[in-house]
Amino acid sequence: MEEDAAINAAFQELLDTYLASQHRKKVELITRAFNFARQAHKGVRRHSGEPYIMHPLAVALIVSKEMGLGSTSICSALLHDVVEDTDYTVEDIRNLFGDKIAEIVNGLTKIAGGVFGAQASEQAENFKKLLLTMSEDIRVILIKIADRLHNMRTLEYMQVNKQYKIAGETLYIYAPIAYRLGLSRIKAELENLSFKYEHPEEFANIQKKIAKTQQEREILYKEFTQPICDCLDKMGYRYRIIGRVKSPYSSGTRCRRSMSHSRTFMTFLPYESYSNRVKAKTRTTNVSTYTLHSQSYIMHTPTD
Numbered sequence: 001m002e003e004d005a006a007i008n009a010a011f012q013e014l015l016d017t018y019l020a021s022q023h024r025k026k027v028e029l030i031t032r033a034f035n036f037a038r039q040a041h042k043g044v045r046r047h048s049g050e051p052y053i054m055h056p057l058a059v060a061l062i063v064s065k066e067m068g069l070g071s072t073s074i075c076s077a078l079l080h081d082v083v084e085d086t087d088y089t090v091e092d093i094r095n096l097f098g099d100k101i102a103e104i105v106n107g108l109t110k111i112a113g114g115v116f117g118a119q120a121s122e123q124a125e126n127f128k129k130l131l132l133t134m135s136e137d138i139r140v141i142l143i144k145i146a147d148r149l150h151n152m153r154t155l156e157y158m159q160v161n162k163q164y165k166i167a168g169e170t171l172y173i174y175a176p177i178a179y180r181l182g183l184s185r186i187k188a189e190l191e192n193l194s195f196k197y198e199h200p201e202e203f204a205n206i207q208k209k210i211a212k213t214q215q216e217r218e219i220l221y222k223e224f225t226q227p228i229c230d231c232l233d234k235m236g237y238r239y240r241i242i243g244r245v246k247s248p249y250s251s252g253t254r255c256r257r258s259m260s261h262s263r264t265f266m267t268f269l270p271y272e273s274y275s276n277r278v279k280a281k282t283r284t285t286n287v288s289t290y291t292l293h294s295q296s297y298i299m300h301t302p303t304d
Contacts, residue, residue, distance in 0.1 A: 006054070007053055010057040010058070010061070011057060013061065014034075014060055014064060018030065018064050018071070021068065023071060024070070029071055029075060029097070030075055032097070033074075033075035033078040033101075034057070036078075037053060037056050037078045037081075037082055040085075040086045041081070041082075041085070044085070047154075047158055048154055055150060055154075056081060058150045059078075059080065059143065059147050062146040062150060063142065063143055066185070066186065067146065069139065069142065072101055073139050073143060076104040076139065076143055077143050077146060079093060079097070079101065080108045080143060083109045084112045090102050093105050093106075103137065104137055104140055104143065107136060107137060107140035108144060111144060142181070145174055145177065145178050145181075145183065148170055148174045148190070149186055149189065151166065152166070152189075152190060152193040152194070155167070155193065155197060164197060164198060166197075167195075167198045168194070170190050170194045171190070171191060175190040175194065178190060188247055188249070191247065194249070195252055202252050203252070206248040206251050206252060210245060221243045224243075
């Protein structure tokens with residue numbers, strides 16, 4: 001009964017997110033898709049041990065909450081594994097939910113199984129399908145990215161060799177496509193999760209340094225931005241200052257790139273690669289953007 005309660009709670013969260021959006025309220029359609037998927041995946045469990053229906057629910061929540069898509073995409077996300085993993089067909093989906101949802105589910109089924117197959121020709125063919133599907137209905141690739149994002153968030157339950165394979169595929173295919181589609185936050189999360197499983201020690205080391213230097217970064221940020229704020233206040237600008245720390249993936253990639261060009265090794269400190277962006281606006285002028293960077297490194301030259 002606890003599992004049923006968890007499933008119902010996850011579905012209610014999905015509905016609450018959808019009802020808070022500006023989309024037309026097709027609750028009945030979404031509820032039918034959920035009940036159908038729940039029955040189709042009944043008795044099946046993920047590697048984590050949880051009921052399989054929790055995965056489509058999570059993908060649908062990403063589609064609604066993090067991508068802002070509507071009822072057609074939510075239903076397609078709930079049903080995205082039904083044709084691939086059960087005896088139901090695309091025609092069954094078409095008869096129950098209409099042409100649009102059936103075609104999206106069909107597109108998702110065609111590109112299921114990953115891009116990197118056993119042979120080079122299979123890799124190329126799957127990648128080709130991925131690109132062709134994008135031209136037919138962009139919602140297919142958006143849901144596929146949401147599916148991959150949830151799989152990456154739960155990758156810890158997979159075997160190590162599969163973790164490495166899926167992480168490489170994600171970094172090579174899905175993160176760049178997410179970026180091209182304007183999903184910058186999802187792209188960054190996919191990169192960081194891929195980096196976590198491809199280079200676990202390096203990822204953990206950078207995470208520790210980020211946590212360790214938090215207070216120092218806050219002091220640096222305040223000292224760096226206060227003179228700018230004072231100046232802009234005097235000039236009468238409306239402005240917004242944004243500071244960010246480079247992601248673990250970005251930090252690790254930069255370090256490896258630097259080391260590949262020189263025998264001088266660099267110990268990267270996250271707070272030492274910090275950027276602030278200032279956007280200022282007056283009543284009569286458009287937005288002017290100034291990007292300010294502060295970078296320094298501690299250099300260590302090998303003695304061998």
